[in-house]
Amino acid sequence: MRIAVDALGGDYAPAEVLRGVAQALLTQEFQPEELLVVGPEDGIKQALKAEGVSQLPQILHTDQVIAGHEKPIQALRAKPKASILLCVGAVRDGLADGLIAFGNTGATVAAATMGLGMLPGIRRPGISVVLRGSVGRFVLLDAGANPTPKSLHLLQYGIMGDAYARDILGIAEPRIALMNIGGEASKGSPVIKEAYAHLTEAPLNFVGNIEGNHLFFGEADVIVADGYAGNMILKVIEGFAEYLAGKAAAISDDASEEVKGSLRSLFGAADYAEVGGALLMGVKGIVLIGHGRSKASAVLPALRSARADVEKGVNHHITENVAAFNASQIAPEGA
């Protein structure tokens, strides 16, 4: 088992990414042969040694990186040695079983989709994020890979989310819900209504539409959303939690240790540091997308998640789910 690490992508790369890699090695959670670090060879060696790493992991050298503001497709064409392309190539060629990347999300999605191809029967990738609600964790997908999906794509997000919730969250019969702005089957855009019909017919535990105010109360384990809504929801939660945390900090400036402790434990629930990033589902390989603002502390959780995704065989189970679904009926046309 080996995970490729894009050392160049992200707001604090390469310094923070490499500090995180060093932590993974120094804690012995990961052995050097389990990592493949992609970036400038000399800089990586120097940085890891400075952190006290004696046995270095394998390094794949490149200086090229796609910055956060670059347009994905153009940038990928202009930079054939971009770190994310080398990471994807390593997975495609079997040098690694998965990758973690903290850089330009659009470029990561495009590089992985083109470089790895799709799992059998899956048309479009989706970004899945794990959130925590009052009765535990749940998965939201798509969080932005596919802002204007067709209804069949949404059905496939349900099928993929089901596999993920079983493998990674350990839920025996995941309840799948469709993100919408009303509870009734008749609500929403034509695409959402079609997706509702597909999900109803599929061999899934589909529990119907869900609205934003119900997300956090344990009513569903998998939330299927179009990428436009999913991305917006994720960012609003992120921003709102940050805003409240800021208010909390202001309150607790003069507050006792007890108050500060309570406020800290409150906002621990709001981030998804626990799983280190979002899994790009549907591509042939494990691609974990970390937040662009990640610092060193996000690297080890991302590595752990990628390892779990590889070891639990999420993609194998997605493929099985899709095959079972296709066997159960004639696949919808026109997607």
Add this chain to the structure above:
Amino acid sequence: MRIAVDALGGDYAPAEVLRGVAQALLTQEFQPEELLVVGPEDGIKQALKAEGVSQLPQILHTDQVIAGHEKPIQALRAKPKASILLCVGAVRDGLADGLIAFGNTGATVAAATMGLGMLPGIRRPGISVVLRGSVGRFVLLDAGANPTPKSLHLLQYGIMGDAYARDILGIAEPRIALMNIGGEASKGSPVIKEAYAHLTEAPLNFVGNIEGNHLFFGEADVIVADGYAGNMILKVIEGFAEYLAGKAAAISDDASEEVKGSLRSLFGAADYAEVGGALLMGVKGIVLIGHGRSKASAVLPALRSARADVEKGVNHHITENVAAFNASQIAPEGA
């Protein structure tokens, strides 16, 4: 100045709505002649007297109500004496200057749009909600009246939001932003990109796209969103705040009064009780839509908001804004 109150709409109607009306009268914030209560005459008289109200407001009798789960258009046809229709009729006929309603939002929007008509030059109504961020209040519209708007509708939301932010929030040069899933002008659906171009050309202080994680940090005073996104954002914020408040309550079960006080002050920011409801903008009249779950304490803030909207002449300023905009250019076609 007189406000019509739909006493029958809402999860806790009529009892809680009437308790709220009684509070408005008993505190003398509103005089009896400033209110017109729509609902079952005997029940209203009895309830208000039981609360200690001696001088009763005018009552418009009806027993018909459109429930929260009913389909708006069908229900409005089937129930010509529905309380919301009588409220809208009162505004149309000059018996009231505005109305407040806590019932079926879709029915309220449809009744007001058909019964009052649109302000000159405005094509579609939008629901505007006031939220609070780290540097004060801001307006989000549309929060769900128009889930699949055309780009011209979004432009008009910007123009209406500008008037609202000036009149009600007291901001001299409101900054208008467009809700999107990326910062660049090239991001988003064709409709959003067109709206970006319209807003750039309009005589507004347009500051570009805004993403969900930036909403709460004072970067814009008016957030223009399609009703699908706006509704989802509002509900996600509501649900997330409720979830965190629940966690806070669990934490503070064993906590000191200091901790409880801090947590309470934190979540005061998350609701929009302050303004009592959302203003339906674009129709010829003041229509304030309260939350279906409102209890008595929401009625007086809603009445205050409706009165302020009437007195500050929001609709007059919207009409002026639209006229100025139309004078400044040939209006876009095809909306």
